[in-house]
Amino acid sequence: MATPLTAAAVLAALRAEGVRVVEVGNWRTHNRNQKGAWGPVNGSIVHHTVTKGTASTVAMVRDGYSGLPGPLCHGMIAKDGRVHMVGWGRANHAGGGDPRVLDQVIAESYGTRPTPPTKGNANGVDGNARFYGWECENLGDGKDPWPKAQYEAIVRVQAALCRAHGWSAKSVIGHLEWSSDKVDPRGFSMADLRADVAERLKHPAGWSPTPTTPTTPTTPSTEEDPMAGLTREQIYDAVWRTDRMTPPEGRATKDNPTWAAESVLRDAASYAIRAEAAAVRVEAAAARIERALGTVTRGR
Incomplete structure (x- = not known):
């Protein structure tokens, strides 16, 4: 006990x-x-x-x-x-x-x-x-x-x-x-x-077995791969859905409450889409300004 x-x-x-x-x-x-x-x-x-x-x-x-x-x-x-x-x-x-x-x-x-x-x-x-x-x-x-x-x-x-x-x-x-x-x-x-x-x-804490060095090339064993046999969904979970991070200072987190890697990706994608849309609007505005300036120049 x-x-x-x-x-x-x-x-x-x-x-x-x-x-x-x-x-x-x-x-x-x-x-x-x-x-x-x-x-x-x-x-x-x-x-x-x-x-x-x-x-x-x-x-x-x-x-x-x-x-x-x-x-x-x-x-x-x-x-x-x-x-x-x-x-x-x-x-x-x-x-x-x-x-x-x-x-x-x-x-x-x-x-x-x-x-x-x-x-x-x-x-x-x-x-x-x-x-x-x-x-x-x-x-x-x-x-x-x-x-x-x-x-x-x-x-x-x-x-x-x-x-x-x-x-x-x-x-x-x-x-x-x-x-x-x-x-x-x-x-x-x-x-x-x-x-x-x-x-x-039988060994001190932290001990790891010494791997055997192969004398001839061998085919890697799937047992040595910690991701072997996992489905794509399980691999995704292991890579993207576990860790959490502290949100950047001042960043709204209503749509990204956990700040897990998975939600960070969604957040980044959302910003990228909005940035692309803003760029399209800027290009359109620039085109309108360019046309307006051309009209003014011709009017002179």
Whole structure:
């Protein structure tokens, strides 16, 4: 058992592990602490979101939806590997789970995986008080790819928590290992994930495997491309719909409230169209003046 890390401490741990962090709004104080305890914490749970699009996913896990208020996790791990921190404290992510699994996680006493859970959200013990929660952007259909950058970020996040608390990788479980009525995360093995976390914990924080230098030319592997397998819409989301900027001083933002890259493009296009129209009007006015001057000259 452990006291939850402070917001400042988890930021330091994540960044030391090489995680790219995006801080979303008032995440440090955004929580459900008024509904119950958070802590002592015993481990970390990995989820998938069943969503597509980083910006909309961040909004959903931060604010929640009808019947389930946010935050729905502590951080959302996007396709591009960035971790969007949306809350810190009690979050609606784990729900009810199997007390036998909790005991096994506390003792780190299981083999490759905990005993399959027989209790779920309706009749299990409160997991929101006992676990960190990490939602991962994925449709959860077993077909949506897990880009290398995203999977590596999941490993780094879990290793950062384990390292900070002195836990082994067995303190990391999937939602499907906690609750009998859950299937997430789907698309990779939690046993494999724990093995990768355990390997990282053998090295200093921030460690990265040394790439093998090929002796002969090879065809690049799609697994090395963090955008491999993404649709055009997903690539657009990753590139244009995530970052936000501070609006230029004095610039009206009524039509561009978020100042995300996507809306900046629309704003620039709008200005360009208006500038082009103004140029046409100037040309027309110049032509009228030129004709008028010609008439005056001929009149002399």
